[in-house]
Amino acid sequence: xxxxxxxxxxxxxxxxxxxxxxxxxxxxxxxxxxxxxxxxxxxxxxxxxxxxxxxxxxxxxxxxxxxxxxxxxxxxxxxxxxxxxxxxxxxxxxxxxxxxxxxxxxxxxxxxxxxxxxxxxxxxxxxxxxxxxxxxxxxxxxxxxxxxxxxxxxxxxxxxxxxxxxxxxxxxxxxxxxxxxxxxxxxxxxxxxxxxxxxxxxxxxxxxxxxxxxxxxxxxxxxxxxxxxxxxxxxxxxxxxxxxxxxxxxxxxxxxxxxxxxxxxxxxxxxxxxxxxxxxxxxxxxxxxxxxxxxxxxxxxxxxxxxxxxxxxxxxxxxxxxxxxxxxxxxxxxxxxxxxxxxxxxxxxxxxxxxxxxxxxxxxxxxxxxxxxxx
Numbered sequence: 092x093x094x095x096x097x098x099x100x101x102x103x104x105x106x107x108x109x110x111x112x113x114x115x116x117x118x119x120x121x122x123x124x125x126x127x128x129x130x131x132x133x134x135x136x137x138x139x140x141x142x143x144x145x146x147x148x149x150x151x152x153x154x155x156x157x158x159x160x161x162x163x164x165x166x167x168x169x170x171x172x173x174x175x176x177x178x179x180x181x182x183x184x185x186x187x188x189x190x191x192x193x194x195x196x197x198x199x200x201x202x203x204x205x206x207x208x209x210x211x212x213x214x215x216x217x218x219x220x221x222x223x224x225x226x227x228x229x230x231x232x233x234x235x236x237x238x239x240x241x242x243x244x245x246x247x248x249x250x251x252x253x254x255x256x257x258x259x260x261x262x263x264x265x266x267x268x269x270x271x272x273x274x275x276x277x278x279x280x281x282x283x284x285x286x287x288x289x290x291x292x293x294x295x296x297x298x299x300x301x302x303x304x305x306x307x308x309x310x311x312x313x314x315x316x317x318x319x320x321x322x323x324x325x326x327x328x329x330x331x332x333x334x335x336x337x338x339x340x341x342x343x344x345x346x347x348x349x350x351x352x353x354x355x356x357x358x359x360x361x362x363x364x365x366x367x368x369x370x371x372x373x374x375x376x377x378x379x380x381x382x383x384x385x386x387x388x389x390x391x392x393x394x395x396x397x398x399x400x401x402x403x404x405x406x407x408x409x410x411x412x413x414x415x416x417x418x419x420x421x422x423x424x425x426x427x428x429x430x431x432x433x434x435x436x437x438x439x440x441x442x443x444x445x446x447x448x449x450x451x452x453x454x455x456x457x458x459x460x461x462x463x464x465x466x
Contacts, residue, residue, distance in 0.1 A: 092149065092150075092151045093147060093149075093150050093151065093199055093255075094150075094151040094152075094153060094196070094197050094198050094199050094200075095143070095150055095151070095152055095153075095198060095199065095200050095201070095202055095252060096152075096153050096154065096171075096189070096190070096192075096193025096194075096196065096198035096200070096201040096202065096225070097136065097140065097152055097153075097154040097155075097160045097163065097164060097168075097201075097202045097203075097204075098154065098155055098159055098160055098186055098189040098190065098193070098201070098202075098203050098204070098213075099132050099133050099136045099155075099158060099159050099160050099162075099163055099203075099204040099205070099232075100132055100159075100181070100186060100203070100204060100205035100206075100208075100209040100212075100232070100233075101132055101133060101158035101159060101181060102132070102180075102181070103132040103204065103205035103206050103208075103209055103232040103233045103234075131232065131431065132204045132205060132232035133158055133162050133163045133204070134163075135204055135230055135231070135232045135245040136160070136163035136202070136204035136230050136232070136245070137162075137163040137164075137165065138245035138246055138249065138461075139202060139204070139230045139242075139245040139246065139248040139249040139252070140152075140163055140164055140165075140249065141249065142245070142246045142248075142249025142250055142253070143248075143249035143250075143252045143253045144249075145249075145253075146249070146250065146253035146254070147252075147253040147254075150253075151168075151169070152164050152168035152169065153168065153169045153170075153171055153192075153193055153196045153198055154168050154169075154170060154171065155170065155171050155173055155185070155189050156170050156172070156173075158181070159173075159181055159185065159189065160189075163204070169196065171189060171192040171193065171196065173185055173188050173189060173192070183208075183211075183212040183215075186203070186205075186209060186212040186213065186216070187212050187213075187215055187216040187219075188216075189216075190203075190212075190213055190216035190217065190220075190227075191216055191219065191220060193225065194220050194223055194224060194225055198225050199225060199226075199255070199257060200225055200226055200227070200228060200252055200255050200289070201213070201225050201226070201227040201228070202227075202228055202229075202230055202248060202252060203227060203228075203229055203230065204229075204230040204232045204245075205229070205230075205232050205233050206231075206232065206233015206234055206235055206236050207233060207235055207236060207237055207238050207265070207266060207267040207268070208233065208267060209229075209233065210229055210238045210240055210241070210265045210267070210286075211265055211267050211283055213227055213229075213265075213286065214265045214283055214284050214286055217286055217287075218284070224287075226255075226257070226260050226286075226287040226288055226289060227240065227286050227287065227288060228240065228241075228242060228248055228251060228252060228288050228289055229241035229242065229248070230242065230245050230248040231243075231244065231245070231248075231296065231393075231394075231429070232245075234395060234397060235268060235394065235395050236296065236394055237266050237267070237268070237280055238263070238264060238265045238266050238267070239263040239264045239265075239266075239295060239296065239297050240263040240264070240265055240286050240288050240295075241295070241296045242294055242295060242296065243293075243294060243295070243296050243427060243429070243460045243461075244429050244459075244460035244461040245461070246461040246462075247294050247460065247461065250294065251289045251291055251294045251295075252289070254289075255289045256289075256290075259289065259290040260287045260288060260289060260290055261287070261288060261290045262285040262286070262287060262288075263285060263286060263287075263288045263295060264282055264284075264285055265282070265283045265284055265285065265286060266280045266281060266282050266283065267280070267281060267283060268280050268281070293424065296388050296390075297387055297388055309414045309415075309416075309447075309448060310333060310334050310337040310414070311337055311341070312448040312449035312451070313334055313337065313338075313412050313414070313446050313447065313448055313449070314334070314337035314338045314340065314341040315341055315449045316446050316448065316449045316450060316451070316452075317338045317341075317381060317410070317412065317446060318338060318341045318342060319449075320410075321357075323356045324355065324356060324377070325355065325376075325377045325378065325379060326353055326354070326355045326360065326372065326373055326376050326377070326378040326379075327353070327354050327355065327378070327379050327381055328351060328352075328353055328369065328373070328378060328379070328380045328381060328399065328403070328407075329346055329351065329352045329353070329354065329381050330351055330380070330381060330382040330383060330396045330399060331347075331348065331349045331350060331351065331383075331395055331396055332348070332382075332383035333348065333383075334383040334412045334413070334414070335381055335382070335383050335412065336348050338381065338412075339352065339354065339359075342354065342357055344357075344358075344359045345359075346359065346362065347362055347363045349395070350362065350363030350364070350398075351363065351364055351369065351396065351398045351399060352364070353369070353372050353373075360372065364398065365398055366397065366398045366399075366400045366402070366403065369398055369399065369400075369403045370400075370402050370403055373403060373407065377407075378407045378408075379407065379408045379409075379410050380399060380403070380404060380407055380408065380409050380410065381410045381412065382396065382399070382409065382410070382411055382412070383411075383412045383413060384411065384412070384413040384417050384418075384426060384445075386417050386420065387420060388427070389421050389424055389425065389426050389427050390426075390427045390428075390429065390460070391409075391411055391426050391427065391428055391457065392404075392427075392428040392429060392430045392436075392439075393427075393428065393429030393430055393431065393460065394429070397431075399430075400430065400431070401430050401431065401432035401435045404430065404435060405435070409439065409443065410444075410446070411426065411443050411444070411445045411446070411455075411457075412445070412446050413445050413446075413447060413455075414447060414448075415447050415448070415453075418445065418447065418453065418455060425455075425456040425457055425458040426443070426445075426455060426456065426457040426458070427457070427458060427459075427460040428440070428457060428458070428459055428460060429459075429460040429461070433459065433461055436459035436460065436461065436462075437459050437462070439457060439459070440457060440458050440459050440462070441456070441457065442454050442455065442456055442457070443455060443456075443457045
């Protein structure tokens with residue numbers, strides 16, 4: 092019988108929508124909850140489980156009780172009994188212990204829902220198991236998902252798990268950022284190691300590629316073009332990234348590298364805002380959402396910009412920015428949307444104009460991450 096181990100980091104992604112740029116650490120998690128953050132990791136894990144079972148009925152699950160897995164399976168599953176955390180909060184040690192227990196229970200594959208921090212915990216457990224470690228696959232649920240061991244979406248994770256062949260695996264990288272430095276605008280991803288994952292040509296997100304090699308003049312040209320198109324009395328939401336930050340610089344404004352800012356008629360209306368603040372700022376107003384593409388992965392929505400939710404996007408124009416180098420590196424693969432709302436992602440699918448320089452743009456395909464073809 093095909094056996095899958097499932098572990099969920101219940102607080103993964105908690106800090107995204109409220110602008111905390113991560114969820115590592117009990118203090119950050121408490122702050123996120125105090126700002127009204129709602130956990131979604133369990134829900135995303137459940138999407139993967141449903142997809143898997145629809146394609147491979149009879150799969151045996153081993154998981155952890157409560158929010159660490161059982162709630163997402165919502166059915167018959169064998170529970171791995173772990174000592175309850177003393178303060179009620181799960182820790183990295185719980186994730187590592189779960190992976191070890193899954194291996195002992197004969198799991199053919201381990202699914203884990205979280206972000207890059209969770210991937211590091213899984214990597215630590217896998218290293219300790221040595222040759223006894225099963226392959227793993229990440230269900231993207233974190234604020235930042237830069238590692239290459241994640242599926243494109245929860246549905247993709249279920250699809251890949253259902254078709255898993257133990258003879259067909261590859262090594263995928265686990266990378267992470269120092270969240271404190273990240274919150275201060277310092278992006279310094281570090282490679283921690285590799286894990287075995289199901290082999291797929293298109294179902295894995297791939298490692299995020301840095302943008303340091305981009306020619307500064309290219310970003311400046313994109314910014315000039317965006318500014319030339321701006322209309323008075325329209326609110327422009329600038330997503331995270333060096334390219335969108337160049338737009339603020341072109342206007343003579345100091346905007347945030349990793350936050351979400353709002354500008355109107357050449358002035359900064361609000362900086363580093365949360366999802367709730369954005370909803371209030373654009374309600375009843377004409378607005379344009381300006382987003383850049385994540386290099387190497389192609390994501391436009393759902394990676395590091397969870398503040399720009401379906402509520403924010405609804406009824407507003409989307410403007411996409413990318414250098415020609417970023418688009419060329421995708422080798423024809425589409426841009427991806429993973430907003431958390433499958434219906435909205437489908438509405439966004441099709442072709443979008445991408446600004447690539449001053450007076451330069453191209454038409455490029457965008458797809459819902461959950462519906463992209465796998466191989």
